[in-house]
Amino acid sequence: MSGLKRSWVSSANGAGCPFPLNNLPYGVFSTGDQEPRCGVAIGDMILDMAAVQARGLIDLGAPDLFDMPYWNDVMELGPKGWTALRARLLQILAEGAPEQAELAPCLVPMAEAELHMPIAVSEFTDFYAGRHHATNVGTMFRGAENALPPNWLHIPIGYNGRASTVVVSGTDVIRPNGQIKPPGADRPVFGPCARLDFELEVGAIVGGNTEMGQMLSVADADAMIFGYVLLNDWSARDIQAWEYQPLGPFQAKAFATTISPWIVSAAALAPFRTPTPTREVPLLPYLAEPGPTLFDIDLSVAIQPKGAPRATTICRTNYREMYYSAAQQLAHHASSGCAMNVGDLLGSGTVSGPERENRGSMLEISWGGKEPLTLETGESRSFLEDGDTVTLSGAAQGRGYTIGFGACSGTIRPARNFDQRGDHP
Ligand code: CA
Numbered sequence: 001m002s003g004l005k006r007s008w009v010s011s012a013n014g015a016g017c018p019f020p021l022n023n024l025p026y027g028v029f030s031t032g033d034q035e036p037r038c039g040v041a042i043g044d045m046i047l048d049m050a051a052v053q054a055r056g057l058i059d060l061g062a063p064d065l066f067d068m069p070y071w072n073d074v075m076e077l078g079p080k081g082w083t084a085l086r087a088r089l090l091q092i093l094a095e096g097a098p099e100q101a102e103l104a105p106c107l108v109p110m111a112e113a114e115l116h117m118p119i120a121v122s123e124f125t126d127f128y129a130g131r132h133h134a135t136n137v138g139t140m141f142r143g144a145e146n147a148l149p150p151n152w153l154h155i156p157i158g159y160n161g162r163a164s165t166v167v168v169s170g171t172d173v174i175r176p177n178g179q180i181k182p183p184g185a186d187r188p189v190f191g192p193c194a195r196l197d198f199e200l201e202v203g204a205i206v207g208g209n210t211e212m213g214q215m216l217s218v219a220d221a222d223a224m225i226f227g228y229v230l231l232n233d234w235s236a237r238d239i240q241a242w243e244y245q246p247l248g249p250f251q252a253k254a255f256a257t258t259i260s261p262w263i264v265s266a267a268a269l270a271p272f273r274t275p276t277p278t279r280e281v282p283l284l285p286y287l288a289e290p291g292p293t294l295f296d297i298d299l300s301v302a303i304q305p306k307g308a309p310r311a312t313t314i315c316r317t318n319y320r321e322m323y324y325s326a327a328q329q330l331a332h333h334a335s336s337g338c339a340m341n342v343g344d345l346l347g348s349g350t351v352s353g354p355e356r357e358n359r360g361s362m363l364e365i366s367w368g369g370k371e372p373l374t375l376e377t378g379e380s381r382s383f384l385e386d387g388d389t390v391t392l393s394g395a396a397q398g399r400g401y402t403i404g405f406g407a408c409s410g411t412i413r414p415a416r417n418f419d420q421r422g423d424h425p
Contacts, residue, residue: 018404
């Protein structure tokens with residue numbers, strides 16, 4: 001693992017900076033009344049890629065790649081284009097680069113920019129690949145003896161979610177309404193979710209296309225992943241408990257999914273590759289891991305109630321805890337012949353670890369509401385309250401540098417009632 005790569009953008013060389021030259025994550029930003037466009041984080045600045053291309057400082061063989069509100073066009077270039085892009089950025093942003101004087105006007109202070117969704121999400125699929133999470137949830141719902149469903153050790157379980165409500169960090173989350181069947185009641189009621197939860201996940205962004213009927217090896221799938229973001233799969237546990245049989249979650253997950261604003265490329269994470277855990281039962285050959293396909297990324301969750309002076313960290317875990325990697329999930333996704341597209345987003349599943357402090361959802365932390373958590377600022381929580389801000393953080397720790405993701409944050413707003421349902425078209 002090589003050390004810090006030094007940049008002429010001096011803030012990128014600071015200890016603990018989440019965006020050193022080693023990282024170079026991809027986002028979409030705007031300033032003032034300008035349209036959102038592609039940018040690269042470096043230190044406390046954003047490199048305006050549209051301006052860089054306009055000055056002729058980067059040439060990937062296609063015009064207007066970056067004067068766009070998403071990175072999908074860059075993803076369409078494929079892995080060769082991604083490698084060329086990263087190589088050129090490493091060159092022109094490195095300490096001593098002759099392009100410094102020409103490039104400096106293309107830098108925008110991050111503090112002055114608004115961040116937007118980095119990709120146009122084609123479709124969103126969420127998996128259930130954390131063994132500790134699946135065991136905890138299964139124990140609560142079915143008892144310790146039957147915690148893992150019989151298929152779990154063989155297949156990366158997932159469901160097709162909604163792309164329409166994937167939002168960038170900083171977007172408020174409106175408490176969902178839904179059908180809820182209170183314990184002991186004969187019939188369901190319709191109303192605001194009372195057991196609102198987060199799920200700490202990592203999102204993988206698919207950067208290639210497959211045709212209907214085309215299968216992928218795990219190695220091919222791994223090479224198709226453009227990068228990774230933090231992902232909060234907001235969940236309405238009371239709605240979920242009533243609706244989930246037999247087809248899995250529906251409205252309980254459809255109301256919001258938040259992602260962090262910066263796509264950390266698979267190349268930036270290469271030094272942090274780590275294998276999936278030892279198999280309890282062998283996987284079918286099409287899911288076999290060709291080399292390490294997980295990543296060593298420290299993850300945490302903090303909650304800050306409205307008016308509280310500070311946030312409390314309530315979970316610390318690591319992405320290497322997953323039983324299946326994103327590459328295995330993508331290979332499985334395509335295995336039936338399902339066509340995959342540039343901009344598809346795959347949620348890892350909740351990344352819980354073995355101990356209570358490693359649990360990546362309130363459902364697990366409060367053990368279904370039976371063991372409420374006390375925050376450092378005194379508030380008690382079994383599930384999320386209106387005004388709570390939930391922030392996911394992630395960092396891979398290199399020797400002398402950090403690969404950060406930027407915050408994945410959302411604040412809960414009160415549920416709407418039918419008088420506030422809005423005008424129908
Ligand atoms: Ca999930």
